[in-house]
Amino acid sequence: MALDCDWTLEGTARRRNRYYAASQRKFVPYADPMIFRKGSMQYLWDVAGGKYTDLLGMNVCISVGHSHPTVVEAAMEQARELTHCTTMFYHPVPAHFAQELTQTLPKGPGEAIEWVVHFTNSGGEAVDLSLNMARGFTGHADMLALRTGYHGPTLGAQSVTGIASFRHPVGMPGHVAFVAEPNQYRGVFGVGVAPYLDDIESTIQSATGGRVAGIIIEPVQGYGGIVEMPRGYLKGAAEIVRAAGGLLIIDEVQSGFGRTGDHMWGFQCDDVIPDIIIMAKGIGNGFPLGAVIARKNIAEAMADRFMFHTYGANPTSCAAGRAVLQVIGEEGLQENSRVVGAALLERLKDLQSRYGSIGDVRGRGLMLAIEIVKDRRTKEPDPNLTMRVFENCRAGKLVLSKSGPHRSVLRMVPPMCLNFDDVETVSDGLERAFAAVEN
Numbered sequence: 001m002a003l004d005c006d007w008t009l010e011g012t013a014r015r016r017n018r019y020y021a022a023s024q025r026k027f028v029p030y031a032d033p034m035i036f037r038k039g040s041m042q043y044l045w046d047v048a049g050g051k052y053t054d055l056l057g058m059n060v061c062i063s064v065g066h067s068h069p070t071v072v073e074a075a076m077e078q079a080r081e082l083t084h085c086t087t088m089f090y091h092p093v094p095a096h097f098a099q100e101l102t103q104t105l106p107k108g109p110g111e112a113i114e115w116v117v118h119f120t121n122s123g124g125e126a127v128d129l130s131l132n133m134a135r136g137f138t139g140h141a142d143m144l145a146l147r148t149g150y151h152g153p154t155l156g157a158q159s160v161t162g163i164a165s166f167r168h169p170v171g172m173p174g175h176v177a178f179v180a181e182p183n184q185y186r187g188v189f190g191v192g193v194a195p196y197l198d199d200i201e202s203t204i205q206s207a208t209g210g211r212v213a214g215i216i217i218e219p220v221q222g223y224g225g226i227v228e229m230p231r232g233y234l235k236g237a238a239e240i241v242r243a244a245g246g247l248l249i250i251d252e253v254q255s256g257f258g259r260t261g262d263h264m265w266g267f268q269c270d271d272v273i274p275d276i277i278i279m280a281k282g283i284g285n286g287f288p289l290g291a292v293i294a295r296k297n298i299a300e301a302m303a304d305r306f307m308f309h310t311y312g313a314n315p316t317s318c319a320a321g322r323a324v325l326q327v328i329g330e331e332g333l334q335e336n337s338r339v340v341g342a343a344l345l346e347r348l349k350d351l352q353s354r355y356g357s358i359g360d361v362r363g364r365g366l367m368l369a370i371e372i373v374k375d376r377r378t379k380e381p382d383p384n385l386t387m388r389v390f391e392n393c394r395a396g397k398l399v400l401s402k403s404g405p406h407r408s409v410l411r412m413v414p415p416m417c418l419n420f421d422d423v424e425t426v427s428d429g430l431e432r433a434f435a436a437v438e439n
């Protein structure tokens with residue numbers, strides 16, 4: 001039986017305005033909001049039946065495709081049998097999923113690393129748990145995080161988020177020092193890796209007690225505006241932080257599950273193996289799920305106290321997660337992200353050569369961005385023009401997002417099944433969107 005539902009924009013707007021809290025109601029980037037009624041793979045349909053190419057994947061949650069039949073079927077089958085099972089009872093689905101997830105991770109020299117999993121409901125919860133784990137294991141309180149990093153809405157995650165507009169002016173957990181993000185387009189120390197590593201070293205010496213719990217890094221910053229960690233940075237950061245007693249925590253919430261194309265995990269672009277890895281979003285292709293994966297000895301530090309996420313290890317979400325891993329393998333979605341992403345990046349570079357407002361195009365796999373500036377020489381961000389291009393894209397039936405601390409970056413993180421025909425549709429749509437503002 002379908003629940004009775006008023007699908008009109010007016011009715012939905014009225015109910016949202018009356019019944020949503022400001023914190024939930026506020027974030028609508030479009031001047032004229034829209035309702036999507038259906039999704040299939042890389043496409044969305046609005047209530048009027050208009051078809052869109054989705055370059056946002058409902059904020060990187062849709063990894064293998066909207067309503068992918070294999071994922072939906074796996075979850076529905078489990079939900080019909082037993083929708084939820086609290087972790088005090090044994091259930092094989094999350095246990096299998098934990099095994100399968102750890103098998104995607106490198107084992108290190110001599111196959112020595114034993115990875116273990118703690119499932120959560122969301123990315124923010126996973127980040128908070130990772131901070132707890134790192135501090136408990138090392139016995140140090142001070143954490144390092146990157147400016148322009150985003151790690152989630154929970155208090156711990158906000159405390160390591162380096163973008164003011166995502167933090168609320170309330171008391172945050174302390175003991176966090178921020179280092180400069182190694183942004184190769186507009187970073188404070190310019191191009192290169194060494195000065196950014198020096199910044200980690202000097203921050204440990206000046207803003208911490210000299211010993212730290214760890215550093216948390218996104219291999220490709222998502223909300224920061226698709227900022228890739230240059231080769232050597234993750235490895236160097238790990239060496240410096242480990243020498244100060246800390247751990248390398250990698251946030252793969254946006255960059256994981258094959259999206260970057262060359263590898264399953266974003267951190268694999270560098271010669272380093274993290275201590276703790278955080279996953280969410282694409283792990284469930286739209287079903288709520290998160291995970292912290294840690295080296296066994298590190299996770300063991302939490303063995304003697306209660307740490308319970310009510311829906312962690314929920315078998316319905318974990319059944320979806322298992323299906324996601326299966327589909328990524330069967331449909332070759334990592335390789336697809338690599339080749340289709342490379343083709344799209346080429347088209348973005350071509351646009352850059354013709355439109356002066358495009359200061360930078362970057363990214364890899366299906367994690368790409370266009371940064372819009374007032375002047376290529378000064379690199380001054382242009383949020384107003386970004387807004388106009390963004391609205392033009394919507395008129396051209398493309399969904400994407402505005403990211404970065406200045407909301408001047410068009411972020412593209414589509415379902416990983418995007419194809420070469422879509423690349424044509426997307427580049428034509430972007431062309432029209434820029435031509436309308438520049439010509």
Ligand code: PMP
Pocket residue numbers: 121122123124125127150151152153218222223251252253254280281290
């Ligand atoms: N880490 C990163 C890199 C994210 O982008 C997000 C969500 N945008 C989170 C953590 C938090 O995940 P969630 O919203 O599921 O709490």
